[in-house]
Amino acid sequence: MNLSLLLLLPGLAAAQDAPPPVAPETATSATTLDRVEVTGSRIKQSDAVTSQPVAIISRAQIDQSGATSIGEFLQDMTASGKALNAKFNSSGNFGYPSDGGGIGAGSAQVDLRNLGSNRVLVLVDGVRWVNESSASGVSGSADLNTIPLAIVDRIEVLEDGASAIYGSDAIAGVVNIITRKKFEGAVVHTKFGSYGHGGDDVEADVTAGTSGDRFNGVFSASYVKSKAISASEWARSSVPTPGGGPAGSSGTPQGRFIFCDPGITTPGTPGFCDPDTADWFDMTLNDGTTTPNYNGGAPTGPGGTYHGFNFTADGFNFAPYNLLLTPSQRTSIFGSASFAISDSVSLHGKVLFNNRKSTNQAAPEPIFVGPFAGTGGIADTISIAANNPYNPFGIDLCAVASPTCGDGTANFGFITKRPIELGPRIFKQDVSTWYFNVGIDGSNDWGPRGMDWNIDAVHSENQADQHFTNGFNVAKLKLALGDVNVCNATPGCVPLDLFGGEGRPITPEMFGYVTAPQHDSSKQVLDLVTANLTGDLWQMGSDRYAGFAVGFEHRRYEGDFTPDPLRQSGESQDSFAAPVSASYHVNEAYAEVLVPWLSSFSTDFALRRSQYSTFGGATTGKAGFRWQPMEDLVVRGTWSEGFRAPNLGELYGLTQFGDTLVDPCGSATHPGPIDPSFAAACGAQGIPTTFTQANTQIIKFTGGNPDLQPERSKNYSFGAVWSPSWAENLSWSRRMDFEFDYYHYKVTDAIQAPDTQALLNGCYDGSITGTACSGFTRGAGFQLNPPTDFLDNLGTITTSGIDFKTTWLSPELSWGQLSASLQSTHTLKYDAVDDEGNHAQRTVGLEVADSAIPDWQTNVQLGWHKADWNASWNVRYISAVDEDCGNAGTTPSTGCVNPVGLHELPATTYHDVQVGWSNAFGAQGLKVALGVNNLFDKEPPVCVTCSLNGYDAGTYDLPFRFWYMDLQYKF
Template sequence: MKALRRQSLTRAIQLSLLLSLPGIAAAQDAAAPAQPGSATTLDTVTVTGSRIKQTNVVTAQPVYVLDRSKIEATGLQSVGDLLQQLSSSGKALNAKFNSSGNFGYPPDGGGIGAGSAQVDLRNLGSQRTLVLVDGVRWVNESSASGVSGSADLNTIPLAIVERIEVLEDGASAIYGSDAIAGVVNIITRRKFDGAEVHAYYGEYEDGGETTEASLTIGGSGERWSGIFTASYFEQQEISSGSWEQSRFPTPGTGVRGGSSGIPQGRFFFCDPTRPTTGVGGCDADTENWYDVTLNNGTTTPVFDPTNPNGGTYNQFDLSDRFNFAPYNFLLTPSKRKSIFASATYDLSDDVRLHVKGLYNNRTSTNQAAPEPIFVGPGAGTGGIADTISIHQDNPFNPFGYTLDANSNLLVVTRRPVEVGPRIFHQDVDTTYFNIGLDGTFGIGDRTLGWDANYAHSENKATQEFLNGYNVAKMKLALGDPAICALVAGCTPLDLFGGQGRPMTQDQIDYIRTRQIDSSKQVLDLFQGNITGDLFDIGDRTAGFAAGVEHRRYRGDFNPDPLRQTGESQDSFAAPVSASYEVDEIYTEFSFPVLASLDLSAAIRYSDYSTFGNETTGKVGFRWQPIEDVVVRGTYSTGFRAPNLGELFGLTQFGATLVDPCGSTGRPGPASPDLAAGCAAQGAPPNFVQANTQITTFTGGNPDLQPETSDSWTFGVVYAPSWGTDQAWSDRLDFEVGYYNIEIEDAIQARDLQALLETCLREGGVNSINCTPFTRGAGGNLNPPNNFLDNLGSIKTDGVDIKANWAGPEWSWGRLNASLQSTYVNDYEAVDVDGNRSQREVGIEVDDSAIPEWQTNVQLGWTRGDFNAGWTVRYISSVKEDCDNVPVAGAPGCLGDTEFNELGSTTFNDAQFNWSNAFTEGLKLTVGVNNIFGKEPPVCLTCSLNGYDAGTYDLPGAFWYVSADYRF
């Protein structure tokens, strides 16, 4: 009787979770509902998080699943967009990010990932979320700017997806490295009879048209089945100039206060010919240092050394800074073409051959304002540009003496808008091939299942960069004209004429260059698994799974030769060509120790060619104390091996540092607690930071060790019998789960902003926290080094809440509702020196926020062939530190205000569809996401478009229509 009651609850929860709006897991694998009054025999299924086939969909570990109906209800056409709307999701790359290397490359060696889409669970970074396709690891992305440790979800077309299972728990003991924050398992369509045509069109208020089309054909026979899908996706761009918030870089719009690289030119130098009362004509403390720019409308510069602000020049100030914003993209354009095929053939009654393959091509584009030219030590590149002097005989030099990088020059800048914007084109090819066998065999009265797979996946990319400059040629063109005349094609360069005297075509052609970067990642994988029953414990069975896996990773990054030699005006980057291998063995057990209690355990041994071996384990329980309640929990240890980019990458990054000693719109003196440190470093009291993009040398570390983690979860699932088969409710369930994750030896670079402020508080010199920082001419920071290391710890915990309800069939239709909500209680990252990262719950920093609450609510109505849905997505308020806002007087940070608040935001989506419209098999859908056109909150510290593109939607509503015809 107890077994029947337990089976009854299991079935009720299965139906509730599988058939309610978010419910979804493995519906096609579950047994058909039993007839009233009959006994129920449950099929075994495999659920992400365990390789043991089992009858319990509500397992010890929390799994959230999206089936095709739920996916279609969102109106989204990208796997990445879907996953980034999860309440447990953090910031990850998507098409709203428009950086392609003009800021440089982050320290993890993974590059910018331009045009890719990633997933980040628990705000721990995409590199700590493992992506599987049909239970097999997916290749990491390469967008021609590095060797990444994250998967690009744009390589997986939505048309091939049957469902997506999200394990919201650590799973290194089951799947190996990278599964610290969780696992995303994308299940492809396996069996399909007939043909289906899908067409989609959508558009934002400001443009950004999106079209998608796919064709799926499938069939099956007595011993075989096959499916083929071809799909096409195109998303057009939206210019940043189309939205007021991203069009003007003035205080309060969310974009930093413009750039000091201006079309009129900025000239920060000293006149060595003027007498002074100091020791020398150009000592740092003399009055002969000028920071001037040309007046607007100037055609012929006239400089008066007795009055630097006279003639055609004026003192450079905030009003002169360049508005780069309209040249950027608010939404980057992208095209994707793909084909996918999958087939199975029964070689015998017990053995099946399976084969699948995919080819996906993505082309995408990013754009930035015309490349600014910075020469002189104030350029702060750490390369050739810092050493450039402008010869007195340069025919365009209006000052009559050499601007010498070793004595009287800080920086000369000029942004030649006549060259046109920087354009970055990515072309990415992904291929995947999987072949294997699976089957069953018997030992006594036990039946065991097994599978063996070989998978080869490859992601290779090129990026073409247009309208960049060759710095070595600039140095020659700005030097002695007599030497320039000896070099074929060399033309003296004019940095002094401003917009009134544009560069000539000959000048542009000599310094302009086209750069090609490329990268490739390859994953070869051999895998074998076995699972089945061990023995009976009462009326239930103990199960096990075991397996072995071998993986070989290869990664190559080939930056353009100009980047490698430092001759590119854009960022320096070094090539990477490396590989490593992994051998693993695991085993997993499940024991029903009591009539209401199941225990599980897993252990995995991993041997890496790079650092050695690692062993991880996991234990869990599932307890059903009464018929309506399941209590579950897990404890696991995990690890993440350093990837190839983290081990061997070497690049530069234009870190957007706010110098506390004096920044744009906030000249010195520094605040009292930092003033002594600024003075000790050589920053004068009236110092103004020349450029917020302070180049940082970043890169990998071949001595890195793996990160390790401890995580545990505890949850309760309640499916009340009083909410099942009632007049007001057909199904009802609730779930509350707690998670806690601690990472040690976290692989990261230091938080330079926090480190610089700590250094200055400690006196500015002779402190371990000051090691990366030195200052050059005028007090400007020299490029610091900030390489990766196993630097510290990350801790986070929170609560997930889920609820599902489906009403009975009324005469006017059927209603359903669901809720998914995540509360983040704490997030803390501390490095080995005790410096705490600025990134915390409720804080906006580095274009990334961790909201305390994220909640999604779906409401649905169905009657016959008609369906309507309404979705509400809520993001709680966050705040940003006004000390990180470099523009004084920005609204929200006036006076002594410590934080600017980004208010809570709610997006509303609506959809209506009609099945069998006009003819059988035709489904028509119309919908609007962000139906009320809610705009994201203004972010004063965010770069480029002035809002957090990883947390919020684009401004304005997005409407779409689609048609699906199956025959």
């Protein structure tokens, strides 16, 4: 069997539904394939099995998946890790992640080998695609929602490092999206799908093309609209927290009040308002209260309207206000054309416009004021005046020491209030992408078989705006809660009532003064010029030629992030963010050589030199081999160096993030005796054994570092492809193929922020000492001050694993033809270690920070095809993972029964089916398909530590069945 047939094999192409089996005449023609360029090498080759593993995803596979975006499709590959998609609903309610790239709300990205989407290079027709902005930063990742699915001819995924071929960002691999270039006639396509709980999906696109002796042209216009699914549609959202834990949020509609009354002292304590908070109130209003009664300083006693705050009983369940699926509307226009000036020279061009409108929603924004808020900003300094007309306590609540506070000490922890009467926070994104490409292709008769060359110039930009409503201006909160005389003298100021709970709602007039809509914008621009030359150097045998490719590329990156002025000044309660406006350029040259020493053995080498305006130069290399000891078997391997230059967000971003950290000295989520390993360090700081963390979120400052250097990597792979001849043309088998690859990556000088939880734990159990612990300090009431979590070239990431793929195709029988394929990835190791030897929590088999690395991910496809009918059954398997109960709290209902135990997220299997009918109802060119994804309505496993919706949206599907009908008519 000629191994070039593997280009056509559905099972070895991708982790998705198999297309209809290849007809015999197609397979025969494949044995005389022309030399083509396959992702991973610029040298045109006729061998489909190259030295590196490349998955080739056909248009038929995409159509049979039911996917509405490229990102949705690719994230089901077994080699994929966690990446943003429409199931993520965080826009600003937690703040900004530490990578400087922003939140990416509404975008869809791709991760390979669990190394992060910023370590995957996205190409379109072999040329770099602009990175996304999404109005929250300057990202190093591409948004696949900017590329309409309608224009895709196929997708090539290089599951190997390729910096020597393509430059920066190709550490984990490359996704090359090949667009339709030669298309005759027109196709009208529409699709409707629904989850049955909202989330209706409507798609419509038209593609038309024509070609002649010298001209090819393709035009496509598409529209996709996906509606939202509220988290309230899922029964699990009714539990106290999305994951089933006891905590919820301390920002409750009834309010939470932590303060000390200087007129009241607890017997046996040394003085008023002691730092150990022994004589402090921590209370909330009783349900049903309409008139708060402080009851002469006995608010929790008989006649009082308060009780001691308890997370289990009083924590606010924010889950029903979230979205399980965020709505999105995408509109795009694409055109491409080529014109042959002569037999050897042609011009080509492409233009694309894509617009995305998407929305995220969060629970009503809680108001946190007072030192325990821990924002590091204005909210921590807010005091509440005794003459505030709604203050029921009759005393000044002082954030700092003041003569009006009894003995002159500060007596205020914080007051929180969740104003559900205002409505949820809404974040609306409007993102437009422009892409222009013009180039020239040519060939000449240099060398033994001629050479090919091309020059391309590209301008692309991604412009995003985000409008945020129902957020607060903290500076106005300070005025509205302070001295009422100052408020009355300030134009527009209305004294604010945080004390009446749900029984006395905040009035529209009060909201009118303290709320403030906010507008953020960002933009990324990529301009590049690239030139490539490829051909043969010399002949080495009757049918063997030494091939080469050389090229040059110039790129200029420009990034701007303009957060709302309230964010920049710290007056937005949502989050602080600083602006970014910067650019850099890079010049690169590469050379690649392929030497077929024997008809069965070849080697390839590549070298690339890059010169950056930000940090200087870098050189990367690659070596590979291909050995075919017999017709049925190819053995292959690669070794390569990689690097990733820090992007603009990583260099210059500065933001905040609300991390769901657990304080080792007294957790909010599981109060009680602290872990004995932390006790000594907590006691040494004077922290009382009765201390409890005030909030489940601890604000930290995150951002970039202008002194960052590039990441470096080394990776190698070794594998084999076997197509046994004994399985060809039998009564039970027409062909069978097997593919096996081992991969190993080591990234050094990795750009990352410290694992704050691991660092915090280590500083208190004594395993980490020195300057690494200097960022953890404590303020009022022993609450943690906001730590810094800035990026640095911190250490090393190592990961390794095994890919196994197999495909079987039956002969054509009277009742049809069967196919079966399997793709499986077994991740053997993932370890991230910083430069001081501290290991991050993230590892194989562990759920942490809303992300998991299952040790096994497997996809199986079964297919049937007869005449105009085909059917497929796709099974996706994800092995079990554990999560650390110490990051969640004691939740007996889910199995987290002690702070040091583990909670299992069991193995999960999804089933997707589709039936297709070509030339339906006797109409030539009409295709009808009906499909159901998640056929058995499998729910994702409960994740106690996951934020927002209580499951890992990067690993698991939505909890509902999705059915769809797809119609396509070609004429």
